[in-house]
């Protein structure tokens with residue numbers, strides 16, 4: 001239960017998948033709520049029906065769940081301030097829009113799109129700097145400020161479509177404080193008479209957002225920088241609705257930039273540079289185009305969260321690795337910077353590696369077993385656990401465990417030709433045959449005993465360790481990589497070791513001579 005008045009919301013529009021910037025916004029809200037014993041609300045802002053995308057809301061909820069960001073109130077969770085989907089609150093917005101018209105802070109506008117185009121054309125011809133619906137132009141347009149009472153009534157009764165616009169005050173100097181940006185100043189002459197309520201019976205983002213933040217008793221609005229230009233309008237709406245007193249505090253989070261720092265990170269950057277931009281895989285329902293996700297790319301949710309936390313926030317210490325609980329403990333809105341934050345995909349992998357290393361071998365096995373099962377390999381938990389302990393140092397993403405360990409589960413599918421050419425010499429088949437025979441009768445087929453066998457052989461034949469160890473490794477692994485080869489032999493067992501050796505002795509000579 002919340003112990004404080006802190007109430008924050010994450011308010012996505014279901015117009016597509018949530019990109020990592022959106023998850024970062026959700027995360028910062030979550031951390032702020034948990035840190036202050038507050039309430040974290042999920043509100044779905046679906047008033048723009050033209051941009052509605054099938055499946056997007058579900059995707060958003062699934063992604064946040066994968067990240068471990070749980071809501072206290074929301075569409076599924078319920079709560080005292082619902083409904084939490086804006087399309088289910090339309091009467092409320094109409095009520096407030098009408099109230100504003102009555103009080104003179106908003107007005108009906110009947111202009112058709114042709115009339116609006118004509119206005120812009122006229123202003124362009126007149127070389128006017130600002131071509132918008134505002135105090136200068138509204139008198140010439142068809143609205144409840146310019147038309148007579150009768151004309152207005154007649155239009156409304158005849159069912160002519162109309163919108164409700166905000167009556168932007170003239171020549172006012174507005175100063176709004178933002179927790180991250182400081183003071184944001186604007187002269188109202190720069191702003192237009194924004195549409196608050198549309199002819200389809202739904203509010204625009206601005207009205208719905210302000211009404212809901214007020215009605216849901218939101219104390220802090222933490223959102224992306226792209227909403228900063230809307231801040232003065234929102235301030236004026238709070239004022240017009242008589243809610244200036246209890247207005248929430250605002251904090252606009254800095255942009256996430258492309259790896260080269262040139263511009264905002266976009267969904268296409270991931271495809272171009274080969275890193276995910278979305279939390280989970282997303283398939284566009286219209287084009288069927290699929291975008292990769294962090295989840296499917298082998299990231300741990302706790303690493304993903306850690307990566308996101310550092311996009312804009314900096315604790316000002318040396319510590320970089322944080323669990324979610326540590327993030328809650330350390331998070332401070334005042335340590336969020338103004339400057340855009342460059343996304344570094346290599347650093348992201350490093351974070352994942354670090355979080356993987358903090359897992360127990362048993363936990364790693366749990367993560368890796370599904371990867372094996374997809375390949376039709378059923379290996380026991382204990383065996384997989386041991387494999388994980390042997391290769392984890394070299395792994396950045398979960399599926400890379402396979403690249404580092406396939407030879408524990410199956411013979412090599414191919415042999416590294418370069419390596420074979422270099423290391424498979426004239427006398428190698430003889431040495432391998434001899435080694436194979438000795439291993440065949442070895443009493444304890446264990447790493448130490450296998451190593452001793454190799455040693456004895458090299459001494460008797462007066463060859464270097466490498467002349468036996470490396471070809472031996474090639475026979476089992478196919479390349480020069482992997483953990484201690486005697487350990488590999490022990491793990492796969494005597495039969496499998498001998499089988500792989502025999503196959504290699506038969507086939508590698510040809511490869512070596514090519």
Ligand code: GLU
Nearest residue numbers: 011012013045209223227
């Ligand atoms: N619906 C807006 C969005 O999609 C919410 C912006 C806000 O948080 O005020 O980002």
